[in-house]
Amino acid sequence: MLAGAVLLIAALSLAVWNWYESSHSGEIAAEIREELKSALSASEISDGENKPISTTVVPVQTQQTTTTMPPFYTDAAGSVIASENAASQTTTRPVIADAWEAYTTEDSFYMADAEETWYEIDGEWYIGLLSIPSLQIELPIFNHYVYDQLRYTPCRYAGSYLTDNMIVAAHNYNTHFGRIRQLDSGDLVDFTDMQGNVYHYQVIQTEILPDTATAEMEAGDWDLTLFTCTLSGAERVTVRCNRIMSQ
Numbered sequence: 492m493l494a495g496a497v498l499l500i501a502a503l504s505l506a507v508w509n510w511y512e513s514s515h516s517g518e519i520a521a522e523i524r525e526e527l528k529s530a531l532s533a534s535e536i537s538d539g540e541n542k543p544i545s546t547t548v549v550p551v552q553t554q555q556t557t558t559t560m561p562p563f564y565t566d567a568a569g570s571v572i573a574s575e576n577a578a579s580q581t582t583t584r585p586v587i588a589d590a591w592e593a594y595t596t597e598d599s600f601y602m603a604d605a606e607e608t609w610y611e612i613d614g615e616w617y618i619g620l621l622s623i624p625s626l627q628i629e630l631p632i633f634n635h636y637v638y639d640q641l642r643y644t645p646c647r648y649a650g651s652y653l654t655d656n657m658i659v660a661a662h663n664y665n666t667h668f669g670r671i672r673q674l675d676s677g678d679l680v681d682f683t684d685m686q687g688n689v690y691h692y693q694v695i696q697t698e699i700l701p702d703t704a705t706a707e708m709e710a711g712d713w714d715l716t717l718f719t720c721t722l723s724g725a726e727r728v729t730v731r732c733n734r735i736m737s738q
Contacts, residue, residue, distance in 0.1 A: 517666025519643045523612060523631040527620055530610055531687050607653060608685040609634050618647060619684040621659060621717075626670050632659060632682075648708075648718075652682055652690050655714040655734060663728075668719035672697065672728045680715065680732050692732035700727045 609616040616634040623629075633646040640646050645661035645668065661668035678694040692715045700707050700718075702725055708718065715732040 516642055516662070516664050520630050520666065523617065523644060524620060524629060526612055527610055527617060527631050527685070531683070531685065607651065610685045615640075617644070617685070619652070619682055621645065622681040622683070623671070623674070623678070624681075625674065625678045628666070628670075630661070630667065636660060652684060652715075657682075657714075658708065658716040658718070661717070661719050663719045663722065668717060668728075671717055671719060671730050674730055680717070682715070691735050693735045695731050695733055698729050698731070700729050701725070702727060 607618060609618055611617075617631050618634045619632055621630050621632050631644045633640050633644050636646045636648045641660065641662045645659050648658040648660040650656035650658050663669040674694045674697060676694055676696060680692040680694065682690045682692070684690070695713075699721070702720070704727070708716070708727070708729065711731065713731045714734040716729060717732070718727045718729040720727055
């Protein structure tokens with residue numbers, strides 16, 4: 492009975508700690524989200540046009556793949572901008588070791604050769620906001636993958652929204668990606684970059700991958716992938732999305 496009581500107390504303590512971590516992480520993400528939204532609003536008000544806030548391009552010595560520019564996106568006013576005739580761009584992505592292994596060298600920075608706009612908060616850079624209406628979450632996205640950063644916000648794991656191959660990782664907090672398993676085919680996901688352009692996606696499928704299936708995570712012609720670990724940490728809930736035009 493004593494052993495059972497100890498196990499029960501341990502389980503309750505773990506549950507309380509997980510709740511605290513989820514709540515605390517949600518609060519921090521919300522603060523960062525509001526600062527990004529304020530920056531976007533200020534950019535729009537300046538003279539009626541979206542202006543880059545702060546831009547940086549960081550090269551990476553890793554594998555390269557070639558893909559075409561996105562065929563369309565919408566600007567902050569909701570107007571569809573087509574780029575069917577755009578030339579191919581080279582996208583640089585890291586050779587990923589383990590799904591939760593933090594990169595600690597300069598090679599952890601990666602992005603498309605095309606220019607992205609990043610916003611700086613306390614020396615850290617963010618690429619935009621990810622919104623999942625059906626789950627009622629809107630989260631800031633950190634510009635590259637750092638394990639410790641996952642306590643606060645999702646991180647761009649690989650690829651770019653400019654080249655339709657972005658992968659975003661997050662912890663399984665309820666305030667982050669803990670509920671993405673609930674997404675159904677056809678559900679919508681939006682990404683807003685730091686110039687106010689909105690990229691619309693639709694969920695196609697959800698799959699469960701082993702924690703070491705890094706090649707499979709990057710496989711397939713998906714415009715956007717979201718993933719998080721299962722409760723056991725042994726697998727990855729992986730949501731695959733493709734770009735759509737706004738309705």
